[in-house]
Amino acid sequence: MFSAYSPRAANAYQRINVETSMHTIDKHQLVSLLYEGVLNAVATARGAMARGDVLGKCNAISKALRILEEGLSTALDRVDGGELAQNLGDLYDYCMHSLIMANARNDDALMEEVMRLIEPVAMGWNQIKNNGAGSAMATAPASGQPVLVEA
Template identity: 30%
Template sequence: MLNSPYKIYQQSSVQTASSGQLLLMLYEGAIRFTKSGMEGIKSRNYEAANTNLIKAQAIVNELIAALNHDYDIAKDLLRIYEYLLHLLIQANVKKDETMAAEAVKHLSELRDAWKQAVKQTAGGLMKEAGSI
């Protein structure tokens, strides 16, 4: 049950987002949870670190599940995502902030690349719509 206006807005945002926007939301969530996991490690709150790093792993697993294997790039992305999972798992097991930081770096780079792709795709669609 949704009580707060924020939760209602959040659900509406997800339901009305394009596939590109949803992908960016997943990356943002993975980055946010990994950073929260790093904060948990830094403050020695290992329960919070564990919870947040597991949430980041779940998002990466969703990214893997969403891959379209009809395209060759899916194989490369799969390897990257598997490496990210490795980093997140090891960061959690070893309570190693540097491994989590490396995961954030890669997630941020991927997010930025996808952000550009989404902008270009949206720009192309807008041009097409304007030329009709």
């Protein structure tokens, strides 16, 4: 009647849970999760490099790069976001370049620098919601992406 535990079935339920939560999560929380994902991936890469796990390091850096490029960078509204969007775009580009160089050179200092640059932005982003300044965040009409505006 009941079958043994199947990792494949468990993964299917996990995917459904992630997909469901993605539809119910607000845009502010999504960006917070992206920042957390970048920081976790870079920390994982640093740990893998320290252990000599080349594949683990490459996979973790690849994950951080994808989050920066496909998640955070594409979410910027470069038309209505003004100087803030431009500065964040430049920061993400610099971090991506640094991660690529860190991967090629096995340079922990570059990965640490990326974490030092992203952490305050992530903390600032989280403070927007925590301080009730959520009204300072608007949604760009064309893209539906979050954009910071001056209050």
